[in-house]
Amino acid sequence: MAKRDQGVWKKTACIFCSLNCGLEVQTGGKDGREIVKVRGDKEHPNSQGYLCEKAQRINHYQNAGDRLQSPMRRRSDGTYEAVSWGVAIAEIAERFGQIKAKYGGDKILYYGGGGQGNHLGGTYGDATLKALGVKYRSNALAQEKTGEFWVNGKMLGAGVHGDFEHAQVSIFIGKNPWQSHGFARTRVVLREIQKDPNRTMIVIDPRRSETAQRADVHLQLRPGTDAWCLAAIAAAIVQEDLVARGWLDEHTDGYHLVEPLLASTNIAACAQRCGIEEEVLRGVARTVAKAKSVSVFEDLGMQMNRGSTLGSYIQRLIWILTGHFARKGTNGAFVPFLSLSAASKGKAGAKKASGPRRRKKVSPVTGSKIIIGLIPCNVIPDEILTDHPERFRAMLIESGNPVHSLADSQRMREAMAALEFSVVIDVAMTETARQAHYVLPASSQFEKAECTYFNMEVPQNVFHLRHALFKPLEGTLPEAEIHSRLTMALKKISKAEIAPLKMAASKGSLALGLALGLLIARKRDRINDVPVLIYRALGPTLPPSAKEAAILWAVCHLYAWNEREAAANAGYDGWAPLAAERLFKDIVGRRTGVVYAKQKDPSDSWSRVGTPGGRIQLAIPELFAALVRLSYEEPPRDRDFPFVLSAGERRSDTTNTILRDPRARKKETSASLRISLQDAEMLGVLSGDQVRLTTRRGSCEVPVELSTTMQPGHISLPNGFGLDYQGTDGTRSLGVAPNELTRTEDRDPIAGTPWHKHVPARLERLSR
Ligand SMILES: Nc1nc2c(c(=O)[nH]1)N[C@H]1C(S)=C(S)[C@@H](COP(=O)(O)OP(=O)(O)OC[C@H]3O[C@@H](n4cnc5c(=O)[nH]c(N)nc54)[C@H](O)[C@@H]3O)O[C@H]1N2
Ligand SMILES: Nc1nc2c(c(=O)[nH]1)N[C@H]1C(S)=C(S)[C@@H](COP(=O)(O)OP(=O)(O)OC[C@H]3O[C@@H](n4cnc5c(=O)[nH]c(N)nc54)[C@H](O)[C@@H]3O)O[C@H]1N2
Ligand code: SF4
Ligand SMILES: [Mo]
Numbered sequence: 001m002a003k004r005d006q007g008v009w010k011k012t013a014c015i016f017c018s019l020n021c022g023l024e025v026q027t028g029g030k031d032g033r034e035i036v037k038v039r040g041d042k043e044h045p046n047s048q049g050y051l052c053e054k055a056q057r058i059n060h061y062q063n064a065g066d067r068l069q070s071p072m073r074r075r076s077d078g079t080y081e082a083v084s085w086g087v088a089i090a091e092i093a094e095r096f097g098q099i100k101a102k103y104g105g106d107k108i109l110y111y112g113g114g115g116q117g118n119h120l121g122g123t124y125g126d127a128t129l130k131a132l133g134v135k136y137r138s139n140a141l142a143q144e145k146t147g148e149f150w151v152n153g154k155m156l157g158a159g160v161h162g163d164f165e166h167a168q169v170s171i172f173i174g175k176n177p178w179q180s181h182g183f184a185r186t187r188v189v190l191r192e193i194q195k196d197p198n199r200t201m202i203v204i205d206p207r208r209s210e211t212a213q214r215a216d217v218h219l220q221l222r223p224g225t226d227a228w229c230l231a232a233i234a235a236a237i238v239q240e241d242l243v244a245r246g247w248l249d250e251h252t253d254g255y256h257l258v259e260p261l262l263a264s265t266n267i268a269a270c271a272q273r274c275g276i277e278e279e280v281l282r283g284v285a286r287t288v289a290k291a292k293s294v295s296v297f298e299d300l301g302m303q304m305n306r307g308s309t310l311g312s313y314i315q316r317l318i319w320i321l322t323g324h325f326a327r328k329g330t331n332g333a334f335v336p337f338l339s340l341s342a343a344s345k346g347k348a349g350a351k352k353a354s355g356p357r358r359r360k361k362v363s364p365v366t367g368s369k370i371i372i373g374l375i376p377c378n379v380i381p382d383e384i385l386t387d388h389p390e391r392f393r394a395m396l397i398e399s400g401n402p403v404h405s406l407a408d409s410q411r412m413r414e415a416m417a418a419l420e421f422s423v424v425i426d427v428a429m430t431e432t433a434r435q436a437h438y439v440l441p442a443s444s445q446f447e448k449a450e451c452t453y454f455n456m457e458v459p460q461n462v463f464h465l466r467h468a469l470f471k472p473l474e475g476t477l478p479e480a481e482i483h484s485r486l487t488m489a490l491k492k493i494s495k496a497e498i499a500p501l502k503m504a505a506s507k508g509s510l511a512l513g514l515a516l517g518l519l520i521a522r523k524r525d526r527i528n529d530v531p532v533l534i535y536r537a538l539g540p541t542l543p544p545s546a547k548e549a550a551i552l553w554a555v556c557h558l559y560a561w562n563e564r565e566a567a568a569n570a571g572y573d574g575w576a577p578l579a580a581e582r583l584f585k586d587i588v589g590r591r592t593g594v595v596y597a598k599q600k601d602p603s604d605s606w607s608r609v610g611t612p613g614g615r616i617q618l619a620i621p622e623l624f625a626a627l628v629r630l631s632y633e634e635p636p637r638d639r640d641f642p643f644v645l646s647a648g649e650r651r652s653d654t655t656n657t658i659l660r661d662p663r664a665r666k667k668e669t670s671a672s673l674r675i676s677l678q679d680a681e682m683l684g685v686l687s688g689d690q691v692r693l694t695t696r697r698g699s700c701e702v703p704v705e706l707s708t709t710m711q712p713g714h715i716s717l718p719n720g721f722g723l724d725y726q727g728t729d730g731t732r733s734l735g736v737a738p739n740e741l742t743r744t745e746d747r748d749p750i751a752g753t754p755w756h757k758h759v760p761a762r763l764e765r766l767s768r
Contacts (some may be wrong), residue, residue, distance in 0.1 A: 002372075004177055004624075005026070005032060006026075006028055007026065007714075009024040009025070009026060009037075009039070010024065010025055010026070010027065010469055011023070011024055011041055011043075011466075011467075011591040011592050012025055012446065012467070012469055013041075013044075013117065013211065013464055013466050013678040014055040014058060014117070014467045014661075015058065015061065015115075015116055015117025015445050015450075016054045016055070016057075016058070016117070016365075016655040016657065016658060017054075017116050017117055017119065017179075017180065017181050017182075017655070018118060018182070018452065018454040019046070019047065019181050019182070019184065019186070019454075020116075020117055020454065020464060021040065021041075021046075021047035021050055021051045021052075021055065022031060022040065022041030022043070022044025022046070022047045022346060022374045022592050022593055023038055023039070023040065023041055023055060024038075024039050024040070024041045024056075025037060025038050025039075025469065025553075027060075027470070028091075029059075030063075030671070032470075032756070033062075033063065033470050033473075034059055034063055035058055035059040035446070035469070036059070036061055037148075038051070038055050038056050038058065038677075039051075040055075040528065040582065041728070043592045043680040044462075044464070044548060044592050044593045045462045045592075045593045045595050046184040046185075046457065046462045046464075046593055047184060047185060048184075048185060048617055050184070050185040050186075050187075050188060050651075052181065052187065053652060053653075054652070054653070054655060055705055057653075057655075057659060057664050058446075058666035058685075058716060059204070059759060060115060060659050060661050060663070061444065061445075061658055061659055061664075062446050062470075064427075064428060064659075064660055064661050064727075065661060065725075065726075065728045065729070066428045066505075066660060066661070066725055066727055066728075067427055067428060067441070067444070067473060067476075068427060068428060068429055068433075068442075068475075068476070069441060069473060069474060069475035069476065070082035070083070070084075070440065070475045071083050071084070071085055071087075071438065071439065071440050072090035072429070072433075072438065072439040072441075073088065073091070073437070073438055074436070074437050074438070075086075080429075080439070081655075083703075085477065085485070086441060088438055089482075089485045089486060089489055089536075090489060091438070092423055092438055092440075092486065092489050093761035094420065095394075095421045095437070095487060095488035096108065096394065096396075096423075096490070097361070097387065097490065097589055098131055099393055099394045099421055100132055100133055100138035102136050103393050104133065104534070105132045105133020105134050105135065106133065106134070106135040106136060106187070106364070106666070107390075107391070107392055107393040107394065108132055108133075108134050108392070108394045108395065108396060109134075109136050109137070109138065109375070109380070109384075109392040109394070109395045109396075110125070110129055110134050110136070110138075110396050110397075111123055111135045111137070111139060111380075111395060111397045111398075111400055111402055112139050112140075112313050112397050112398045112399045112400030113137075113139055113398060113399060113400075114139075114399050114452065114657065115399050115400070115658060116452070116655075116658065117363065117445050117452060117658075117687035118399060118445050118450045118451075118452070119448050119450075119451060119452045119453050119454075120419075120423045120448075120449065120451055120479065120480065120548055120549070120551070120552075121247060121399055121425070121442070121478075121479030121480070121483070122399070122479075123338070123399070123531060123551050123555070124480045124482075124483040124484070124531045124532065124535065124551060124763075125396075125398060125473055125479065125483050125720075126550075127483055127484075127487040127528065127529050127530070127531045127532045128396070128483045128487050129396075129484045130528035130529070131486070131487050131490040131528065134398075136363065136364070136370075136375055136392070136421055137373055137374055138374050138376070138377055138380060138454065139373065139377075139400060140377070140395075140400060140405065140630060141340065141372070141374060142371070142374035142375060142376050142377045142752070142753070143304070143376070143377035143378065143405075143406060143407070143753055143754050143756075144299075144300060144303050144304060144753060146301065146371040146372060146374060146751045146752070146753060147303060147308045147309035147312050147371075147539060147750060147751035147753050148298065148303060148312045148374065149371055149749055150312075150369070150750065150751055151309060151312040151313045151316060151373050151620065152312075152316075153371075154617060154620050155313075155316055155320070155611070155616055155618070155620065156333070156609055156610070156611060156616055156617075157368060157502075157604075157609055157610025157611040158327075158333040158608045158609055158610050159333065159334055159336065159339070159456060160331045160332060160333050160334070160456055160458075160605075161183070161331065161332065161334050161456045161458050162183065162295025162296055162297050162330075162331050162458075163293075163295050163328065163329050163330060163331070163332060163458050163459065163602075164183050164189050164193070164295050164297070165183075165184075165185075165189050165192075166328050167193075167199070167293050167295035167328035167329040167330065168198065168199055168200065168291045168292045168293045168294070168329055169199070169200045169201075169202065169205075169288060169291040169294040169295075170193055170199070170200070170201050170202070170294075170295050170296075170297075171202045171204070171288075171289060171294065171295070171296040171297070172201070172202070172203045172204065172205070172211055172215075172296075172297050172299075173204045173205075173226060173230075173296065173297070173298040173299070173301065173302050173311070173315060174204065174226065174298060174299050174300060174301020174302035174303065174305065174757070175204060175205075175211070175297045175298060175299035175300075175301060176209040176210060176211045176212075176299075176301075176527030176649075176650060177190060177208070177211055177297065178190060178210035178211040178214065178549065178649060179209070179210055179211075179650045179652055180299065180650040182297060182299065183457065184457060190211065190214055191214075193214075194214045194661070198215065198288060199214070200216045200291070201214065201215040201216050201217070202212070202215060202216065202217040202219065202284060202287070203215040203217070203218050203219070204219045204221060204225040204226065204229060204230075204301075205218070205219075205220065206220060206221055206222060206301075206646075206711055207220075207709050207710055207711070207716065207766070208647070208708070208709040208715050209219065209709065209716065215711075217275050217283075217284065217287075219274075219281075219284070220274040220275075220276075220711060221274040221275055221276055222273075222274055222380050222635065222711075223305075223644040223646065223711075223713075223714050223756040223757070223758060224305050224306045224307075224413075224635055224644065224755075224757075225273055225274035225275065225635050226274075226301075226302045226305065226307065226308075226311040227306075227307035227310045227311045227314060227626075227630055228270040228273040228630055229270070229271075229274040229275040229276060229281065230311055230314040230315055230318065230643035231262075231265055231270050231314050231627065231630045231631075232265070232270035232271045232274070232276075232278070232281040232282075233284050233285045233288070233318055234262055234265075234266045234314050234317045234318050234321065235262045235263075235265035235266075235267050235270070235287075235388040235549070236267055236282045236285035236287060237262070237288070237318065237322060238247060238259060238262040238263050239262070239263060239265075239267065240282065240285065240286070242285060242286065242288075242289035242321075242322065243255075243289075243321050243322070244321065244322050244323030245322035246287075248320075248323070248618075249319070250512060251310075251325075251606075251615055251616055252320065252615055252617070252618050252630060253280030253612075253613075253615050253616070253617055253619075254617055254618035254619030255321075255618055257619040257624075258317065258618045258619055258620070259320075261624060261627055262317075263271075264281050264628075264631070265627075265628075265630065265631050266631035266632075267281070267282070268499040269631050269632075270630055270631065271303065272757070273630075273634060273635055274635075275523070275564075283428050285318075285378070286321050286408040288318060288319070288324070289322045291324070292329065292530065293324060293328060293329025293330045293440060294319050294322065294324040294329075294330060295324075295329060295330055295331055295532060296315060296318070296319055296331060298311070298312060298315050300648070300756075300757060301646075301757055302315075303753060304753060304754055304755060304757045304758075305755055305757045306635070306636070306652070306748075306755055306758055307626070307748075307756045308622055308751070308753055308755075309623070309740050309748050309749075309750040309751050309753075310626045310627065311751070313620055313623050313627075314627070317610055319331060319616065320616055320618065321618075321673060323485065324368060325605065325616070326602050326603050326604075326605035326606050327602050327603070328459075330602070331458075332458035332459065332599070332605040333458070333605040333608035333609065334455070334456045334457060334458050334461055335435060335455075335461050335491060335566040335596075335597035335599075335608070335717075336453065336455060336456070337453055337455045337461065337463045337555065337559055337560075337562055337597075338453045338555050338559070339403050339453070340372070340453055340454075347592055350623065363375045363379060363383055364383065364388075364391070364392075365379075365382060365383045365388045365391055365465075365691070366379045366382050366383060366763075368394045368752050369750065369751065369752065371751060376747065376751065376752025376753065377402070377406045377407070377743045377752075377754070378406070378407050378745075378746075378747040378752050378753070378754050379403070379412040379744070379747075379752055380392075380406065380412070380415065381408065381414065381415040381744055382744065383413055384415040384416075384418055385411070385414060385415050385418055385496075386421060391420070391472055393419060393420045393421070394419055394420055394421040394422060395416070395419055395421075395422045395423075396422075396423050396425075397422065397423070397424045397425070397426075397432060397436070398424070398425035398426070398441075398442075398479065398488045399425065399479075400432070401415065401426070401430045401431060401432045401657045402432055403430075403431040403432040403434075403435060404430065404431045404432065404657055404722075404723065404739065405656070405657065405739065406739060406744075406745045406754075407739055407742040407743060407746070407747070407754045407756065408739060408743050409739040409740050410674055410697075410698070411627075411744060412739075413435055413754040416432070416435035417435060421437055422437050422438075423433065423436055423437065423438045423440065424436040424440070425439075425440045425442050425479060425482060426438045426439065426440075427441065427442050427443075427444050427476075428660055429465070429726060430660075430723075431724060431737075434724075435457065440477075440482055441475060441477070442476060442477065442478065442479055442482070443472035443473060443476040443477060443478045444465075444470075444473065444476075445466070446458050446468065446469040446470055447469070447470045447472045447473060447476070447478070448468050448472065448478035448479075448480070448548050449466060449467055449468055449478075449545065449546045449547065449548040449549045450465075450466050450548070451463065451464060451465045451466060451549075451552070455596075456600065458602070458605070459598065459599040459602060459604075460570070460595050460597060460598045460599070461470075461566075461595070461596060461597040461598075461612070462593040462595055462596070463587060463593065463594055463596050464590075464594070465546065465549050465587050465594075467543070467545035467546050467586060467591060468544075468545040468546070468664075469545075478547040478548050478553075480535050480539070480550070480551075483531070483532060484536060485536055487529055487532045488532065491530070492528060493533075494518065495531060497519075498517055498533065498536045498537060500519075501515050501516065501519065501533055501536070501537035502536065502537045502540070503515075504516075504537070505537040505538045505540075505541050506541060506653065509553060509581060509584075509590070510581075510707045511536070511678055512534075512537055512538060513557075513577075515537075515625025516533065516534075516635055519533070519753070521683070529601065530554065531551045531554075532542055534550045534551055534553060534554055535547075535548070535550045535551060537550075538550040538553055538691050541675055542588060543588070546588050549587070549588055550714045552584060552587060552588075553580075553584050555574075556579040556580040556581075556583045556584040557577065559580070559583070559596065560572060560576040560577070560579045560580035560583060561576045561577075561580070563597060564576055564579075565604075565607075566596075566597035566598060566599065566604075567579055567583070567596065567597060568600040569597070569599065569600050570595045570596055570597050571595075572596065583596060593687035595678070605757060613740065615735045622750070623750075628697070640760075640762070641694075641695065641696065641760030641762050642713065642760075642762070643679075643713055643714070643760070643762065643763055644713060644714050644715070644758055644759070644760065644761075645693070645695065645715050645716070645717065645741070645758075645760070646714065646715070646716040646717070646756075646757045646758075646759075647699045647717050647719075647738035647739070647741055647742055647757070647759050648717065648718070648719035648720075648738050648757070649674075649716045649719065650682070650716050650718075650719060650754050651670055651718050652670075653665045653670050654670070654718050654719055654720045654721075655664060655720060656719065656720050656745075657720050657723055658720075659720075660723050660725045661725055661727060662723075662725060662732050662733070662734035665734070670718060670735075671702075671703075671718060671721045671734050671735025671736070672687075672688075672702065672703045672704060672705040672735075673691065673702045673704050673705065673715055673716065673717050673736075674704075674707040674709070674710050674715065674716040674717075674764060675704050675705070675707065675710055676704050676706075676707065676708075676710040676711055676712045676713075676714065677704065677706055677707075677708060677716045678712040678713070679707070679710075679712055679713070680704065680706045680761070683764075683765045684765055685704050685706075685765050686706065687703075687704065687705050687706045688704070688705075689701050689703065689704055689765065689766075690702065690703055690704075690766045691703075691704050691714050691763050691764060691765055691766060692766055693715075693717075693736075693741070693759065693761060693762075693763055693764070694740070694761065694762045694763075694764075695741040695743075695759050695762075696743060696760065697740070697741055697742060697743045698741045699739045699741075700736045700740065700741065702717070702735075702736050706736055715761065715763065717735075717736055717738050717741075718723045718735065719738060721734060721735025721736055721737065721738075722734075722735050722736045722738070722740070723737070738756065739756075741759060741761075742754065742755075742756055742759055746758075746759070
């Protein structure tokens with residue numbers, strides 16, 4: 001294989017951030033199993049050849065020294081032994097079955113389902129969850145985006161995204177796209193904005209981030225004061241009569257409720273609290289009101305901070321009050337291929353819940369709001385470490401590393417230790433895997449077909465199915481296969497039952513559709529097993545490098561049926577079932593991204609607004625009191641912990657925890673704590689010196705890096721470090737695991753999202 005492949009460019013995608021830029025790679029090296037060359041795929045409709053420096057490191061993921069190669073079972077002394085797949089599947093099915101029989105399937109919590117590059121596993125996981133009667137889920141979205149989703153749901157009833165390529169004014173709030181990306185060809189677009197005198201970039205960030213350095217206006221606010229800053233801007237829009245009144249009358253409800261709140265907001269007081277001059281904030285209000293188009297992106301700097309849900313609300317008021325929606329260059333509603341919220345709820349894009357009972361809207365023990373079907377990550381330990389009869393007794397975790405990535409790693413470890421049963425599906429023996437009863441080794445994202453449902457741009461949407469570049473590493477299985485085996489064991493589905501489906505699939509997909517329909521008509525419950533049935537029947541008819549794509553056949557049909565207009569605009573017109581077949585054929589055949597949805601005109605976004613009458617709802621009464629309080633309340637300060645620690649900054653060589661090997665990083669200094677020159681002087685430290693960093697939860701030693709980007713009192717640690725990497729040549733760890741320093745109770749009162757970017761901290765110099 002190595003020789004034959006030499007010099008051949010194969011299409012795939014980068015898996016390090018949600019953009020999944022299209023790549024072309026050459027394979028070779030040891031056993032032909034290495035990715036030896038990487039370049040951008042010019043044919044990819046989104047990335048068009050773009051990539052960033054991180055893509056060059058994908059071989060460190062593919063050939064990491066800590067890949068698992070056998071199912072592992074924990075012994076009573078806490079060590080692990082390798083067991084065969086047959087034993088692992090049978091025992092896991094039995095143990096989960098016992099939990100279900102004794103306590104009910106709703107006592108099993110499912111966590112994860114996909115990372116930055118892999119969502120197919122979660123699509124198949126749905127069958128396992130239904131077989132187990134699982135009712136509750138969580139994943140990383142419930143520690144970042146749920147507040148924003150909740151606000152979006154109330155105001156727009158649709159997911160929205162900015163059109164930064166065309167926006168006259170681009171606003172980034174707690175978002176550093178130069179490093180973290182977030183829209184296609186990010187750095188190219190940022191450079192274009194920077195060069196064009198008629199376009200404006202506004203960045204709201206306490207740090208002079210790489211993006212802020214390129215901005216026309218940098219609102220370098222005090223950490224954690226976004227709500228005040230945004231309220232001042234929104235209030236100036238109302239008080240200076242900059243509101244797009246005619247547009248509001250035509251398209252929105254509730255202005256009469258919001259107007260008095262913003263009319264009475266004390267702009268000077270809000271400005272003073274966020275540390276930005278009032279006149280500057282008023283200037284931003286005028287720029288926004290006057291602009292032809294405005295697009296806004298909020299991210300973790302605000303979403304993982306105090307007042308985050310409130311901030312998400314005021315942020316939207318700013319561009320809605322000035323009429324910036326559904327025009328070229330403004331935020332618009334995107335067309336999901338499979339909506340992430342549907343995926344989270346296990347609905348496979350269907351409008352109706354397919355589970356037997358409607359899911360409850362709050363978590364069983366703490367009664368926390370469930371948003372897009374997800375329990376807030378921060379309450380998971382509280383839902384386990386209690387004697388409450390409704391507590392979770394078991395967890396199934398896949399493609400997530402909650403012990404490392406959720407608040408308070410120590411408590412998450414305790415919670416996992418208290419579970420009666422837990423299973424982790426991962427490529428590596430992660431911090432979370434080390435707490436589980438069984439660990440199942442997944443094939444890597446380049447050893448199976450994979451994709452994401454992060455298809456969130458406007459005005460067109462692209463879906464990219466990646467084919468496997470390599471055969472699965474020995475001992476590993478793709479999630480499609482793992483979930484099939486688990487479901488078949490749990491539901492006692494025999495091969496004989498699948499045989500007619502296989503036969504039908506070999507005759508064509510319409511025959512398969514009929515056969516599936518007949519089976520479900522006879523045996524209603526089989527509807528819950530559809531992902532597995534399709535994988536078993538249709539998978540073998542697909543190219544071997546794409547057999548895990550089988551379930552996308554069903555997703556294509558759901559999509560084409562639900563989104564006829566958007567599909568037709570992208571060329572998938574005519575009778576929906578036939579359009580779906582063509583789309584599926586293209587997705588499997590093209591190897592690069594496929595445009596599955598197009599808006600003819602930006603105003604198409606209006607048809608996606610899902611609120612009453614298709615009108616934007618300006619009022620969220622649950623947030624009114626908090627909005628009013630901003631004029632009177634000071635941002636909280638902590639005398640005992642005078643620094644504000646931003647725990648988890650994205651830097652040019654961070655990739656969440658996907659790259660575990662410290663050698664994948666060029667500079668060891670990338671794990672350091674950034675502090676301002678003034679604070680360094682006060683402490684008497686130089687770059688490279690060790691300090692002791694202490695929070696209410698934990699303490700660690702870390703080297704500092706003096707940085708002119710930091711303001712006094714604000715310190716910043718990168719995300720994704722402090723992993724216990726167990727390579728073939730010994731264990732190594734680099735940097736600090738940020739969540740050894742964070743607490744679960746530090747969370748948003750509405751969405752329960754963590755305050756990772758606002759951890760009160762102390763610093764002491766350690767002697768040189
Ligand atoms: N290189 C790289 N890129 C990534 C990732 C990665 O690990 N590495 N991860 C991906 C993922 S999962 C995500 S969710 C995104 C996240 O992408 P971002 O949210 O852009 O990333 P962060 O660096 O965590 O935070 C952004 C900014 O918030 C600022 N900030 C801190 N405190 C405050 C505050 O009080 N107010 C405001 N307004 N800003 C504040 C920080 O200074 C920082 O510049 O990145 C994605 N892209
Ligand atoms: N303090 C603090 N904490 C944070 C953040 C922060 O800024 N500060 N950021 C948060 C954010 S925004 C996010 S998104 C989360 C991310 O944290 P997690 O959701 O935990 O996700 P990842 O680090 O992306 O890693 C996912 C896991 O998938 C595994 N994996 C890789 N490929 C495969 C595969 O093909 N199959 C399977 N089954 N597994 C695979 C990896 O080994 C890894 O263990 O971290 C969050 N945690
Ligand atoms: S990390 Fe860089 S190359 Fe990879 S998907 Fe993100 S922007 Fe693209
Ligand atoms: Mo994230």
